[in-house]
Amino acid sequence: MLKPATPGTTIVAGGSVRVVAELAGITDILSKIMGSSNKINNVAATIQALSSFHPDIVEKIKKLSKENVATTTQTEPEATETANKSSAKDKVVNNQEETKKSKAKTA
Numbered sequence: 001m002l003k004p005a006t007p008g009t010t011i012v013a014g015g016s017v018r019v020v021a022e023l024a025g026i027t028d029i030l031s032k033i034m035g036s037s038n039k040i041n042n043v044a045a046t047i048q049a050l051s052s053f054h055p056d057i058v059e060k061i062k063k064l065s066k067e068n069v070a071t072t073t074q075t076e077p078e079a080t081e082t083a084n085k086s087s088a089k090d091k092v093v094n095n096q097e098e099t100k101k102s103k104a105k106t107a
């Protein structure tokens with residue numbers, strides 16, 4: 001099993017998978033060998049997994065930014081509800097600050 005890792009993770013793989021990943025120029029990857037511990041089978045499975053990626057799809061995924069992936073727009077009722085929650089929270093915080101100030105004045 002091969003999974004992409006966040007940048008800076010390096011190669012977290014055992015034995016033959018690590019060697020294949022290093023030779024392929026992969027810098028950040030996580031792996032788990034399941035089943036056979038035969039090194040030749042693991043090398044063949046790793047090469048097959050890496051060759052199954054379609055370069056054009058990988059390039060499209062790399063070009064996506066966080067903003068494009070995680071954008072959602074709020075509808076009108078949700079936006080109003082969010083604004084009401086934040087204003088209620090602000091009122092509580094302001095009330096707590098006023099209470100602290102009045103206690104400090106009396107002390």
